[in-house]
Amino acid sequence: xxxxxxxxxxxxxxxxxxxxxxxxxxxxxxxxxxxxxxxxxxxxxxxxxxxxxxxxxxxxxxxxxxxxxxxxxxxxxxxxxxxxxxxxxxxxxxxxxxxxxxxxxxxxxxxxxxxxxxxxxxxxxxxxxxxxxxxxxxxxxxxxxxxxxxxxxxxxxxxxxx
Amino acid sequence: xxxxxxxxxxxxxxxxxxxxxxxxxxxxxxxxxxxxxxxxxxxxxxxxxxxxxxxxxxxxxxxxxxxxxxxxxxxxxxxxxxxxxxxxxxxxxxxxxxxxxxxxxxxxxxxxxxxxxxxxxxxxxxxxxxxxxxxxxxxxxxxxxxxxxxxxxxxxxxxxxx
Numbered sequence: 001x002x003x004x005x006x007x008x009x010x011x012x013x014x015x016x017x018x019x020x021x022x023x024x025x026x027x028x029x030x031x032x033x034x035x036x037x038x039x040x041x042x043x044x045x046x047x048x049x050x051x052x053x054x055x056x057x058x059x060x061x062x063x064x065x066x067x068x069x070x071x072x073x074x075x076x077x078x079x080x081x082x083x084x085x086x087x088x089x090x091x092x093x094x095x096x097x098x099x100x101x102x103x104x105x106x107x108x109x110x111x112x113x114x115x116x117x118x119x120x121x122x123x124x125x126x127x128x129x130x131x132x133x134x135x136x137x138x139x140x141x142x143x144x145x146x147x148x149x150x151x152x153x154x155x156x157x158x159x160x161x162x
Numbered sequence: 163x164x165x166x167x168x169x170x171x172x173x174x175x176x177x178x179x180x181x182x183x184x185x186x187x188x189x190x191x192x193x194x195x196x197x198x199x200x201x202x203x204x205x206x207x208x209x210x211x212x213x214x215x216x217x218x219x220x221x222x223x224x225x226x227x228x229x230x231x232x233x234x235x236x237x238x239x240x241x242x243x244x245x246x247x248x249x250x251x252x253x254x255x256x257x258x259x260x261x262x263x264x265x266x267x268x269x270x271x272x273x274x275x276x277x278x279x280x281x282x283x284x285x286x287x288x289x290x291x292x293x294x295x296x297x298x299x300x301x302x303x304x305x306x307x308x309x310x311x312x313x314x315x316x317x318x319x320x321x322x323x324x
Contacts, residue, residue, distance in 0.1 A: 018176025025204030
């Protein structure tokens, strides 16, 4: 089934990683591709402890736009890995892929083509989820931000925001 | 800081566990109390692999109401553990505590008294978050359900819903 976690609220990526944890705890195999993001976050470090979890970081970590060839290349690589993983894993998490689609790094038709055939769980996260992804999804949760300390000028904290 | 994950959408508990994973990956110590719930879910099994994570399941797993003495006792025990953990852990997750407050198993004033003094991260999850908890919180995300296969009559699946 297809899950979409979108909206501007905190918790989309962590919800996906929590779902990975749930699946791993039940003996499932999980593949995670992180689009957009560059470095290795706390959750990536932690999930790598599980032998049934694989992570591919396939972003530049740069703030977009402008879009460079490198951004497009990383997104293409991530999508290729996703296409393969969907055939053999129980759960495939495409973190921030909605943002990659939003910025035109990935064609929504190509993504739809890949996930439509999926027999495993596919989780798509990130703001700006495309209408067609929401239409095809079985689960859609909108994460709505009601309060965030950013508003008070507090910066992202290690262990909490990344 | 205080985080509240509420609303009727899927992902509140998994977002909290994902946040735990992020914290653990950054070397933080995490304590999780699960209110309401009875058994050991996939995510609990998985997170127990981390030596810096402790989990207390402090619910009966029964559907409420009616409320029995056992429900009240479990909630009291969970709250007591939370009060202690807040003094020594970096992150304390009180999963489904909003529901326990909603059903009157926990007095909101008592909970406010505990979390107001917290110097660590405190995450409160569950539907029906009390207005006073939202007021005191630094982060509030409303998980809004837009689509869920329950609506099509599909039942909870192991590895996905628990």
